[in-house]
Amino acid sequence: MGAATITESHRGHGGLGSRLRIFAYLAPGMTGFLIFIVIPLVASLTISLFSWPLLGTSEFVGIDNYRRMFSGEDPAFYTILRNTVVFALLYTAANLIISTGISYWLQHLPNRFSRILRIIFFIPVVTPMAGNALIWRLLLNDDGVVNSALSSIGAPSLPWLNNPKLAMGSMVIMSLWQGLGYNIVVLTAGLNGINPSVLEASELDGATGLRRFFQVVFPILSPTFFFCTVMTVIGAFKVFAQPFFLTKGGPGESTNTIVLALYRNGFSFDKLGYASALAWVLFVIVMLLTALQFSQQKRWVNYDS
Amino acid sequence: MTLEHRSNISKIISYSLLTLIAVAFLFPFAWMLASSLKPTSEVFSSGASFTGSRLAWDNYTEATRQTPLGRIILNSILVSTCGALLTMTVSLLSAYAFTRLRFRFRDHLFILFLGTLVLPQEVLVIPLYIGFQHLGLVNSYTALILPFAFGAFGAFLIRQFILSLPLEFEEAARIDGAGDLKILWHILIPLLKAPVLVVGVFSFIDYWSAFLWPLIVVNDADLATIPLGLQMFSGERGTDWGPMMAAVSMSVIPSFFIVAFLQSQLEKGVTLGAFGGR
Numbered sequence: 001m002g003a004a005t006i007t008e009s010h011r012g013h014g015g016l017g018s019r020l021r022i023f024a025y026l027a028p029g030m031t032g033f034l035i036f037i038v039i040p041l042v043a044s045l046t047i048s049l050f051s052w053p054l055l056g057t058s059e060f061v062g063i064d065n066y067r068r069m070f071s072g073e074d075p076a077f078y079t080i081l082r083n084t085v086v087f088a089l090l091y092t093a094a095n096l097i098i099s100t101g102i103s104y105w106l107q108h109l110p111n112r113f114s115r116i117l118r119i120i121f122f123i124p125v126v127t128p129m130a131g132n133a134l135i136w137r138l139l140l141n142d143d144g145v146v147n148s149a150l151s152s153i154g155a156p157s158l159p160w161l162n163n164p165k166l167a168m169g170s171m172v173i174m175s176l177w178q179g180l181g182y183n184i185v186v187l188t189a190g191l192n193g194i195n196p197s198v199l200e201a202s203e204l205d206g207a208t209g210l211r212r213f214f215q216v217v218f219p220i221l222s223p224t225f226f227f228c229t230v231m232t233v234i235g236a237f238k239v240f241a242q243p244f245f246l247t248k249g250g251p252g253e254s255t256n257t258i259v260l261a262l263y264r265n266g267f268s269f270d271k272l273g274y275a276s277a278l279a280w281v282l283f284v285i286v287m288l289l290t291a292l293q294f295s296q297q298k299r300w301v302n303y304d305s
Numbered sequence: 306m307t308l309e310h311r312s313n314i315s316k317i318i319s320y321s322l323l324t325l326i327a328v329a330f331l332f333p334f335a336w337m338l339a340s341s342l343k344p345t346s347e348v349f350s351s352g353a354s355f356t357g358s359r360l361a362w363d364n365y366t367e368a369t370r371q372t373p374l375g376r377i378i379l380n381s382i383l384v385s386t387c388g389a390l391l392t393m394t395v396s397l398l399s400a401y402a403f404t405r406l407r408f409r410f411r412d413h414l415f416i417l418f419l420g421t422l423v424l425p426q427e428v429l430v431i432p433l434y435i436g437f438q439h440l441g442l443v444n445s446y447t448a449l450i451l452p453f454a455f456g457a458f459g460a461f462l463i464r465q466f467i468l469s470l471p472l473e474f475e476e477a478a479r480i481d482g483a484g485d486l487k488i489l490w491h492i493l494i495p496l497l498k499a500p501v502l503v504v505g506v507f508s509f510i511d512y513w514s515a516f517l518w519p520l521i522v523v524n525d526a527d528l529a530t531i532p533l534g535l536q537m538f539s540g541e542r543g544t545d546w547g548p549m550m551a552a553v554s555m556s557v558i559p560s561f562f563i564v565a566f567l568q569s570q571l572e573k574g575v576t577l578g579a580f581g582g583r
Binding site: 018021022024025026028029030032033036037039040041043044047052102105106108109113116117118119120121122123124126127128129130131132134135136138139141143144145177182185186189230234237238240241244245259262263266267272275276279280282283286287290 | 319320323326327330331333334336337340348349350394395396398399401402406408414418421423424425427428429430431432433434435436451452453454455456457460485510513514516517520521531532533535536546549550553556557560561563564565568571572575
């Protein structure tokens with residue numbers, strides 16, 4: 001735990017007393033970290049090498065769970081992988097573009113008005129995802145208000161949750177409604193950190209509109225934007241409550257995702273080993289993507305302004 | 306004159322567009338409330354009308370009849386409050402250790418700890434479930450609260466704050482003979498009220514919204530938290546939309562108050578979380 005050897009904790013305080021003190025402050029957090037994060041992470045990899053039912057005895061099967069996934073023996077695997085990646089790409093791209101647009105837009109408005117709008121955008125962030133998804137199931141139902149609004153302007157009703165392509169789109173739209181507010185608040189804070197004189201100078205230089213945004217504002221905003229990108233991608237890969245409540249993963253398998261499949265394999269199909277293998281696939285994908293983003297940040301993230 | 310005119314027009318367009326977007330953002334909640342007050346048979350058949358043939362307050366009593374909703378809301382309050390208090394305490398102690406105490410490998414350990422900020426909790430649920438099952442703690446408040454109070458976010462955020470405080474106060478108190486606990490309690494905690502509160506609020510919201518873990522570890526309706534309770538309404542026998550929307554309303558409305566009262570703290574927390582991170 002790193003606390004075994006102590007050099008000096010404070011001037012004039014050394015020895016046994018200070019060791020005890022360090023232990024007392026560090027132990028609660030680090031014991032929890034070890035028991036509830038480090039050990040489960042390692043255990044998850046171990047369990048993924050077993051055939052492990054909820055009750056009954058488990059059996060070591062080596063990499064068989066992984067082989068079953070990648071060999072296509074479980075036809076659902078590549079589907080859930082593709083669904084999750086498609087969702088994550090669509091959701092992250094749309095979220096970043098829209099939230100950056102809205103934050104920049106709000107930046108030019110008087111404080112009180114923009115503040116109220118930011119509060120409104122933030123509300124779905126703190127309401128439980130389960131409730132949010134159920135509200136959208138109500139809205140997007142075949143006889144729901146969205147379709148009756150469409151028919152009142154003479155447009156055809158759409159099977160929002162019952163058509164494979166539309167269902168994925170509905171899930172993205174619902175998730176955008178839920179998640180945009182967080183990035184808007186973060187990006188607004190980033191925009192507020194920009195020195196107004198830099199903007200005035202660029203205006204005098206004749207930079208306007210989009211050119212001003214991409215040449216002046218965005219480079220200064222890039223560290224914040226980078227943070228949003230990393231966190232949004234991670235969040236997107238964990239998508240679970242939306243398909244669980246909105247579509248039950250359907251129609252067919254069209255909105256089934258890694259975490260939904262993880263839950264079903266573990267707790268409906270009684271295959272905890274296979275579910276753990278799915279968890280590790282999720283973990284590796286998220287780690288690789290995060291590492292990739294950090295390694296690429298020098299190309300476009302600008303820390304020196 | 307024409308330039309001013311044009312900027313006024315663009316202002317009007319800007320304001321109306323944004324107002325329209327804001328209304329669209331709030332519409333799902335409005336529709337939720339409206340539907341919770343319609344008889345179930347009219348939730349869909351009444352088309353795009355906000356009001357049903359009568360105000361169906363009985364949806365709310367029906368919701369509490371179908372599930373132990375009062376108990377479920379109390380469970381959520383209990384679990385979220387205890388979880389938040391535990392998270393705040395543990396984070397504060399860790400943050401103090403990682404800033405003001407010196408020990409070998411301190412910074413290495415902290416970086417390792419920080420790395421788990423990007424670890425999806427979903428990866429941990431199966432070993433956690435097996436562990437709690439072995440200990441006979443499935444279906445318990447302990448299982449609902451304990452595993453998710455030890456993330457790095459809280460310690461990280463409070464640490465950022467402590468780093469910005471000058472050492473002088475603490476050194477003066479130390480010269481006067483105050484111990485660590487006294488310094489932490491009387492000097493640091495009053496200064497750290499804001500970040501500790503932010504950690505508490507965020508932790509509360511996380512516990513309040515948590516779904517996957519409660520779904521796995523609880524199968525006793527008397528221990529259900531709100532998201533789990535909502536799941537009970539869409540059973541095999543079809544969805545009872547009126548009572549369900551009543552339940553959703555009751556689960557969503559406390560969050561409105563959180564936003565209203567703590568909006569500036571929440572923004573501060575999000576902002577700090579973003580900026581210390583690089």
